[in-house]
Amino acid sequence: MVALKTVGLLVVRDRKLLLAFSRNKQCFYLPGGKVDEGETEKGALCREIEEELHVQLTEEDLEYYTHITAPAFGEKRGVIMEQDCYLVHRDIEPKPAAEIGEIRFFSSDEYAEQSAQAPGAIAILKILQEAGLVD
Template sequence: MKQTTALYTVGLLHINDRKLLLAFSNNKQCYYLPGGKVDEDETAITALLREIAEELNVQLTENNLEYYTHISAPAFGEANGTIMEQDCYLLDTGFHPQPSAEIGAVHYFTLEEYLQQPVTAPGAVMILQQLQANGLID
């Protein structure tokens, strides 16, 4: 029997000009949702605020975030059988990310543009599909 492991994460959804912001991980060589793992002593919101400060040098507040959806997808760059369980939050304010540490770049994508990337993360594809189906991105 194949064993699966859950990886609890949180992701930021920032839409500009009908495109979704994704961050390029230098470690994983792939664009994915800004955010990351939720530590044992954190709430999803606390983890998201911490991760965005670390990855993008932006201090957000809980008031700027609205829960959007939860996705489950194979965890990109993790051991086979690891499933990412991710709460996704929409950011409702202007945003000027400055990539830091493991983030090499940020870019806004439509689903079609993202699918043209050499490497794609299953969770990013899934959320782009959902945002497009809901009419939020092109």
């Protein structure tokens, strides 16, 4: 089994979670990505969010929220995503960039209607729903 160390950004508005549509993987997932060698988690997340959403964050904008483990969507069988998820504590105006085709806010039920669903997105939506943060 191979583990991918990743980070994800949690943006909740009106009891819905922001997800980004990857043109490469043809699925909505949590904005963020892999942590490169020598990067801190928060540094990697700031870099990924600037690349994907045209938003400049500082490490001080981010607060650790939770960790999820799930099969890595779009990767070979047996690849597991180990993702630390961070809340952002200021308003941001994300715009799709790079491989991101669209961004949208989802409730758990709305995401369940998607034809392709990332296991990590399902997991974090469940955690946020149990915490009363999303519908």
